Amino acid sequence: MDSASAHEILRKIEAISNVNAHIISRLQKKRTIVVGYSYEIEHTNFFNLEVKEKRETMEGSELLDLWKTDIKLTVVPNPEGLDTIDYSCSTFQDLLRLNQQMLSIARLYHSKSSSSYSYLNKFLENYELIQVELGSLEELMFDSESKYNVLKSQVDEVKKKLDQVIADAYKYSTAIDKQRKFGLIIKQMKLEKEEVNLTWDPYHIGSSLLLSNGNKTVTGNGIGWVCQLALASCGWSEGVHYWEIRVDKSNDDMIGIMPLISNLRNTSRNYETNGFFFHHSTGIYGSQRIAFNLDIYHSNIMTIVGMLLSFKDESLTVFINGDKRKKFSISHLQERPLYPAVELFSSQSRVTLVKYEKKILNSFT
Numbered sequence: 001m002d003s004a005s006a007h008e009i010l011r012k013i014e015a016i017s018n019v020n021a022h023i024i025s026r027l028q029k030k031r032t033i034v035v036g037y038s039y040e041i042e043h044t045n046f047f048n049l050e051v052k053e054k055r056e057t058m059e060g061s062e063l064l065d066l067w068k069t070d071i072k073l074t075v076v077p078n079p080e081g082l083d084t085i086d087y088s089c090s091t092f093q094d095l096l097r098l099n100q101q102m103l104s105i106a107r108l109y110h111s112k113s114s115s116s117y118s119y120l121n122k123f124l125e126n127y128e129l130i131q132v133e134l135g136s137l138e139e140l141m142f143d144s145e146s147k148y149n150v151l152k153s154q155v156d157e158v159k160k161k162l163d164q165v166i167a168d169a170y171k172y173s174t175a176i177d178k179q180r181k182f183g184l185i186i187k188q189m190k191l192e193k194e195e196v197n198l199t200w201d202p203y204h205i206g207s208s209l210l211l212s213n214g215n216k217t218v219t220g221n222g223i224g225w226v227c228q229l230a231l232a233s234c235g236w237s238e239g240v241h242y243w244e245i246r247v248d249k250s251n252d253d254m255i256g257i258m259p260l261i262s263n264l265r266n267t268s269r270n271y272e273t274n275g276f277f278f279h280h281s282t283g284i285y286g287s288q289r290i291a292f293n294l295d296i297y298h299s300n301i302m303t304i305v306g307m308l309l310s311f312k313d314e315s316l317t318v319f320i321n322g323d324k325r326k327k328f329s330i331s332h333l334q335e336r337p338l339y340p341a342v343e344l345f346s347s348q349s350r351v352t353l354v355k356y357e358k359k360i361l362n363s364f365t
Contacts, residue, residue, distance in 0.1 A: 009120040010110045013103065016127040020099045023134045027092070027141055030060030034143040039151055048207070049155050053148045060141065064092045067137060071129050073098070074122045079108050087126075092137070095130055102126060169203050198243055198340065198353050204231040204260065209344060213352065217248070220347035227345050232353065235260065235337035240310045243340050247303040248350040254278065254343040255305050255351070257316060259335040275341060276330055278305075278318055304354065307340065 036056040043049050071089040078084050085101045088094065106123040109116040199215035206228025210219045218230045232243070245255055258275025306319030314331040317324060330338075342351050 006110055006117045006120055009117065009124055010106060013106050013120065013124050013127055016131050017099055017103045020131055020134055023138055024096055024099065027064060027138060030141050032057050033060050033063060033141055036144050037146055041155060049159055051148060051151045051155050053146065063141060067092050069133055071133055073126045073129060076119055076122050078105055079112055095134060099130055166203060199233045200230050200353065201233045206230065217350060217352040218342065219350040220344050223347050229341060229343045231260065232340035235339035236309065237336040238311045240312060242306065242308045244304055244306045244354050245342065246352045246354045247305060248352055250349055253345050253349045256341055257309060257338045258341045259338055276316060276333060277343065309338065
């Protein structure tokens with residue numbers, strides 16, 4: 001074979017060696033690599049779902065040290081007078097070493113041997129094998145693909161469906177309420193005949209409030225000032241009714257009554273136009289016409305606030321730890337039924353509906 005053909009093969013060897021050197025340089029410059037992800041779906045409040053992503057990373061140099069292969073390279077004898085090189089190739093350092101050493105020997109064959117063509121072909125095959133292996137290693141060193149956006153899209157779809165379920169439940173509740181108003185469903189809930197197991201209604205509670213204790217306890221979410229309402233599971237349009245609320249922890253919160261309103265999950269401070277409330281703190285907030293201070297101090301934990309609602313004389317009477325404090329007219333509240341309600345201002349506030357003793361009923365009727 002003529003020298004022109006040998007020269008062409010050497011040029012191919014040099015080109016591949018140069019590409020390999022660039023790949024090796026890029027791999028050595030890799031610092032931190034994302035090797036995988038883990039995901040969790042958290043619910044922070046009510047049906048508010050969030051995707052949490054955690055990345056697993058490794059140092060690039062550590063991955064290169066751990067990487068192993070087993071390339072079967074052709075052993076090419078060295079020209080006379082040169083030490084034989086080691087053709088075993090199982091690590092990244094072997095790839096780096098052989099990419100440099102074989103090029104020097106190939107050039108010597110081209111310059112000294114008349115039969116260099118066959119040897120150069122063997123070197124070319126070796127370089128092509130190294131190039132393939134380096135390409136595979138570089139793909140392995142790419143950052144793993146995040147699936148955060150895919151999962152978030154799926155969770156958002158679930159949230160939309162849950163929101164629709166909640167909206168349908170509210171529509172149904174509104175329909176029942178209208179039937180009550182038109183007399184299609186009549187419930188006589190008289191205090192002297194029946195005790196109602198009151199809870200906080202999970203479908204009529206602000207999105208920043210949390211329920212626990214069988215929906216008996218409502219608490220702020222612990223983040224900032226929440227200023228949101230919670231309604232009890234039962235409301236009335238007639239009769240006489242009594243309930244008690246234990247103030248576990250308070251900071252400028254309110255206890256009272258109000259009619260059912262729409263979009264309660266994202267609404268705050270509707271007592272100003274819709275309800276009748278009492279402060280259970282030291283401060284005065286809002287209009288004295290609708291918000292009356294009960295002088296329950298922040299540190300006075302476990303205070304029991306009793307509410308006596310009478311449609312017989314259109315009144316609401318408040319009791320503190322069994323002692324009657326004041327009686328108010330509710331004749332200005334025209335919209336019925338009226339529901340026990342609280343408005344929590346502080347994210348740390350907590351109140352609980354408690355069961356009262358049967359003998360208390362008799363003293364009011």
